[in-house]
Amino acid sequence: MEKHGLRERKKQRTRHALIEAAVRLFEDQGYDQVTVAEIADAAEVSPRTFFLHFPAKEDVLLADADLRVDLALRAIAERDPAEPLAGVLVRAMDQMIAHAWDSDLPTGLAALRARLAASVPALQARLLQRYLTAQADLAQALLRAFPGRLDAITASALVGAMVGAVGAAALTALRRGDGPDEVRDAMRQATALVARSVT
Structure with a gap:
């Protein structure tokens, strides 16, 4: 052992x-x-x-991306039956944000990835592939967690809104030169904004 x-x-x-x-x-x-x-x-x-x-070389910049998605998937799968949909989405995103704050943000990896993603086609393609796969996996997990409540379109739209808002907020904060705490706060603000629209 x-x-x-x-x-x-x-x-x-x-x-x-x-x-x-x-x-x-x-x-x-x-x-x-x-x-x-x-x-x-x-x-x-x-x-x-x-x-x-x-x-591949571009995967160094995506280190631990799968782990972040796994944390969110686990948060959805382990939801309390009484937990509302908005709460599940927020908790799943919080898991991803907390991990990013512990790893990518303080090391500068997130900021570097954001800069390079704007100019490196191979990295753009890899990011898009990971992004779409993660969204599909999260939407499927949400469907399983809320059988009869959600359909595939609604689950995909909710995940897309949440992941898109969090990603856009992080990218804006990183481009602005914000530090790890500010980037984390921007992601949490985006999460809260989307959660308010979920009933």
Whole structure:
């Protein structure tokens, strides 16, 4: 058990080192100029190790995106039967926001991703793919959580409104140069705005 824990901690340290190296190199040299081999070298691992953690270079910028979605999915699946729809949506978004505040925001990863997404087609495509997949998964989870109350269109519209509002608020705050606390507050404000329209 202890050996497994040690192995997992080492894996997380390596992953974190790859993210830090990528962020530093992308900031210094520009995204297109940096290779996977250079990121691996800066993190003192092999390119093979890089690919054990990330399928492609752009995935470094999307680190832990799946974990954030999983947290939201779990929040929806574990809802109290008496919890209202708006409350479930807010709690799911809060899980995602809290994780972003703990990881992407303080490291500068979120700000870098926002800047690069405006100019790197490969990253734009990957972000859109992740975004659409996450929305579809969240909408399906909402349908399962509220059988008979929601149809597919309504569930998709609610998730789209919430995710879109939170993403737009975060992007605006990041482009404005806000710090992690302000970005988190902007995302929470967007969540509250959408929640007020849910009955």
